[in-house]
Amino acid sequence: MNYTLNQLQIFLRITETKSITKAADELHLTQPAVSIQLKNFQDQFDIPLTEVIGRKIYITDFGMEIAEAAENILNHVYAIRHKTLAYEGLLTGRLKISVVSTGKYVMPYFLSDFVNEHSGIELAMDVTNKARVIESLKNNEVDYSLVSVLPDSLDIEKLDLMQNKLFLVGNKAYPTKKVLHPKEIFAELPLIFREKGSGTRRIMEHFIAQNNITVIKKMELTSNEAVKQAVLAGLGYSIMPLIGIKNELFKKDLQIAPVKGLPITSTWSLIWMKGKKHSPVAAAFLEYLKNEKANIVARKFDFYEEY
Structure with missing residues (x-):
């Protein structure tokens, strides 16, 4: 087998979104590019990974097993990279955030300086609907979520941003x-x-x-x-x-x-599950926001005062 890390990442995102189009959007790739990589990846297996019925793509049982293996492989790759950077004395790790769709106009401005300052941080930001945002938080798939309406059913902590x-x-x-x-x-x-x-x-x-x-x-x-x-x-x-x-x-x-x-x-609020033990990267980001959020709002969202 001669699959690439890029193919593993693409296939994993397809299994998560159940859509080539959505996977392409989230990976900032064209739909044909994702389709080609999926085909190249599938060609290395005798058993189908996916099947298309009508206009929908479904992941086979074998495909789900491969996706689980792909996630483990990618996690090990990230760990190797982070250990290397940590050895060099840098803040390292993955920062995972889910954001409601309108939040894509907000969250990048609270992230940019922090991420640019720490080159060892790998950012995973999932922009999706509110239901999926809350589900990802509940399932401990992310460090934080950005919402404008607080969930009723979860025991959370929050930091109001703007x-x-x-x-x-x-x-x-x-x-x-x-x-x-x-x-x-x-x-x-x-x-x-x-x-x-x-x-x-x-x-x-x-x-x-x-x-x-x-x-x-x-x-x-x-x-x-x-x-x-x-x-x-x-x-x-x-x-x-x-x-x-x-x-x-x-x-x-x-x-x-x-x-x-x-x-x-x-209010746009960054939320997390109450009692969650933050990774060093997530804890550092929260501390950064507590100190800098007012400055970020003043610099990046000054037009708000006109309305």
């Missing part, structure tokens, strides 16, 4: 600058929702219920980026986090609709 502001947003054709009451404006505007389970969806529904508003539900989409593109295209309006629409606001492709009671505010 405020999350959500506004009603439309494209540049939005007709008025007059401040309107929620019942008045939502009776006219078709709303675009995030999928069920989304933190943004939960905040949005709480606001609607709290104000006893009747809304026109236009559609439901599975990512903040998809919602943004739909609003840009003029398909409707949505309550969206300010953090994800900065560039579009500056270019005036999107605009905030003035509504009484908005913005809705929540």
Whole structure:
């Protein structure tokens, strides 16, 4: 056999996501490149690793055994690398963080200086939906998770990082600058929702219920980026986090609709299971955030003060 570490990593990610497309996105590769590596890896085995039924890919029992072996091999490789760097006196190890989809606009800015300062750190950041974020935390698969709505069912500890502001947003054709009451404006505007389970969806529904508003539900989409593109295209309006629409606001492709009671505010929090014993890297990162979070917010998110 002549498989590569890259093939092991790709196959492991395919087994985790159950999707070549999602694996490609998370590995920052093209879908054809992932498909080719999967085929090259499969060619080294007489027993199928996967099977495709309809448009879905399924992992065979044999494939799951190979994936488990691949994970063990990769963990040993990481350990060798970290031991080498530790011997040289560097902070080393893997820092594993799961992030809700809108959090991709937040978490990199709290990570960049820390990771760049410590070259021995290997970062694994999984950007996914809220349900998967909470599951990864519960199953002890990650060191930390970033959320804007705290989970109800887990015994956690947290470090608040920054405020999350959500506004009603439309494209540049939005007709008025007059401040309107929620019942008045939502009776006219078709709303675009995030999928069920989304933190943004939960905040949005709480606001609607709290104000006893009747809304026109236009559609439901599975990512903040998809919602943004739909609003840009003029398909409707949505309550969206300010953090994800900065560039579009500056270019005036999107605009905030003035509504009484908005913005809705929540908090971006880094959370972890209560009593978790942190690795040296995870503990160092937490200490770094406690000391630097205010400076990071002031330097990287100063535009927040304009809204």
